[in-house]
Amino acid sequence: MPNLLIIGGGYAGLWAAMAAARRADENGSELHIRLLSKDAYLTHRPRLYERNPQDMRTPLGPVLEPIGVDLALGEVTAIEPAARTARATDAEGNSTEYIYDGLVLAAGSILRPPPLDIVDGRTWSVDDYQSAVALDQHLQARMAEPAEDAETVVIIGAGFTGIELAAEMRTRLAAHGGTARAEKARVILLDAAATVSEDLGPGPRPHILEALQAARVEVRLNTTVRRIKGDQVMLDDGGRITCQTVIVTTGAQANPLAAGFGLATDPAGRLFVDEFLRVKGLANIHAAGDIAHAMTDDSHASLMSCQHAMPMGKAAGYNAASDLLDLPPLPYQQTRYVTCLDLGPWGAVFSNGWERQVEMIKDEAKARKQFVMTQVIYPPTKDRAAILEAGALG
Ligand SMILES: Cc1cc2nc3c(=O)[nH]c(=O)nc-3n(C[C@H](O)[C@H](O)[C@H](O)COP(=O)(O)OP(=O)(O)OC[C@H]3O[C@@H](n4cnc5c(N)ncnc54)[C@H](O)[C@@H]3O)c2cc1C
Known part of the structure; x- marks a missing residue:
């Protein structure tokens, strides 16, 4: 045989x-x-x-x-x-x-990691099961910290995954029991490119920006992280961000x-x-x-x-x-080629074709995304x- x-x-x-x-x-x-x-x-x-x-x-x-x-x-x-x-x-x-x-x-x-000089610190990812679970446990531990501590999450890479994660981040922090801390948290989405979602093209972009704004995500473009030292994220423009969680979503x-x-x-x-x-x-x-x-x-x-x-x-x-x-x-x-991007509490954006013509946004697109994520990608058993x-x- x-x-x-x-x-x-x-x-x-x-x-x-x-x-x-x-x-x-x-x-x-x-x-x-x-x-x-x-x-x-x-x-x-x-x-x-x-x-x-x-x-x-x-x-x-x-x-x-x-x-x-x-x-x-x-x-x-x-x-x-x-x-x-x-x-x-x-x-x-x-x-x-x-x-x-x-x-x-x-x-x-x-994961394609960015060239980063990391001293005394670490990054997180959602690339595989173990990494995603470890990040979740870390977020849970962070939310258990005293309420007056400000929480900052930096996400490096404003592509498909970075956008979905950034839009969802405040909800995830809140789900770990720290609603007040989650409200006060800073979520920063960084990218070396001049636009978000460069690969997704111009069609979905206005919707993505609107959703990120609604989720109070700070978008910092044309920005490269060179070094992480302890809780300091050092940027190529000389800026620094004090931050307890750096997540890499660089493709x-x-x-x-x-x-x-x-x-x-x-x-x-x-x-x-x-x-x-x-x-x-x-x-x-x-x-x-x-x-x-x-x-x-x-x-x-x-x-x-x-x-x-x-x-x-x-x-x-x-x-x-x-x-x-x-x-x-x-x-x-x-x-046939479509894209469906989850944009957190705002909803989602669904586009059709390689030109990414937007056909659905907000709740309608979110329902499509949820159908794909809970049905289409699951095999029968x-x-x-x-x-x-x-x-x-x-
Ligand atoms: C956070 C995130 C969000 C994403 N969102 C979307 C989305 O919205 N829509 C979409 O279409 N795609 C999305 N993707 C991409 C999608 O997950 C991948 O394209 C898809 O998983 C590829 O399937 P695959 O079977 O080729 O590889 P994988 O799903 O990576 O599976 C590879 C398999 O090979 C096994 N394996 C790896 N190395 C070895 C080895 N050396 N020996 C034995 N086994 C090995 C792994 O354990 C795994 O079982 C996303 C990916 C990520 C990480």
């Missing part, structure tokens, strides 16, 4: 497993599928800026068991394409070699496993894949999600988003299974038919 190894239990990897299992099932073929990931959860990274980040993950077992996919835990440290092996180390430090016939690489991305870069192949990558470190999501220059390896640079249509590359990771994962799983079962593959294509159905392309 051929064996397919999927590395990564995020949106791309999990949906790849569902699609591969479906492909084998609909063809009546035998295929051994193993999903190998660092832990036994799908972490909902797009929700890690929200309150209660500890609730933002779904166990992988109830998705994988009903469709006969094995789950293995370990951090992959090396992949040898010539030998078709991947080596992983588990939580106890044991090293295991996994042999594959076909591989789907879906190991995602990591993402591909998982370092991508660099291990010695291939050309895009500026975010992503591997180039062809229309079937096969990694260019490697045999028997497909890639999907944040680690892959795919064309979604004739002129737009995929973005690091779950909106792209899920369909890419499905296409990679389908095609990897097809290759192993001598069935025809299907090209990946994704013409326990019900084999529903799980296989969720792996359908289309």
Whole structure:
């Protein structure tokens, strides 16, 4: 029986497993599928800026068991394409070699840290589960401090994540019981760029600025943080901010496993894949999600988003299974593109198309965002038919 190894239990990897299992099932073929990931959860990274980040993950077992996919835990440290092996180390430090016939690489991305000189201090992030939970515990501890202490939160990076986190921050502080302190807190959103949300374009921007103002976020543009020393955040214009919480939201870069192949990558470190999501220059390896640079249509590359990771994962799983079962593959294509940005108590902004034409704002857009965040990005569990159905392309 051929064996397919999927590395990564995020949106791309999990949906790849569902699609591969479906492909084998609909063809009546035998295929051994193993999903190998660092832990036994799908972490909902797009929700890690929200309150209660500890609730933002779904166990992988109830998705994988009903469709006969094995789950293995370990951090992959090396992949040898010539030998078709991947080596992983588990939580106890044991090293295991996994042999594959076909591989789907879906190991995602990591925070792209800014060049910062940190002395006697630290930064926080919402990039992964552990970081987001640690930040939440820190905020809770800060809110338990004496009420007269002013609280200042600095967020570095006014992109998608920084904006969502800044807009939500006062609500999060208040949720930790310090309503009066939360009211008095300063939330500062810094960026070296001259505008907020440079990547999101001009359409959503007026709404973003209005929402940040409503949330009393101080936006400081054309500002770079060079150094953090103790509780001092030092700016390139000579200014200083006294602050107990510095959160970095400066974007993402591909998982370092991508660099291990010695291939050309895009500026975010992503591997180039062809229309079937096969990694260019490697045999028997497909890639999907944040680690892959795919064309979604004739002129737009995929973005690091779950909106792209899920369909890419499905296409990679389908095609990897097809290759192993001598069935025809299907090209990946994704013409629809939308963005939905949470703007805290003000609401949200929803735009359609690559030009980001705003179609909904405030409560209407917020309802859409909540639908995506509580339904669309969650896989079905326990019900084999529903799980296989969720792996359908289309
Ligand atoms: C705070 C935040 C907000 C976001 N908001 C949005 C949003 O609103 N909309 C949107 O579309 N996208 C958003 N994103 C981006 C979105 O989360 C990612 O694009 C998506 O998670 C990518 O899915 P993925 O499966 O490629 O990678 P990931 O979700 O990163 O999953 C990677 C998987 O690989 C595993 N892994 C990593 N390294 C190894 C290794 N060495 N060995 C074994 N396993 C490994 C991880 O444990 C994980 O299971 C946001 C991201 C963040 C951090």
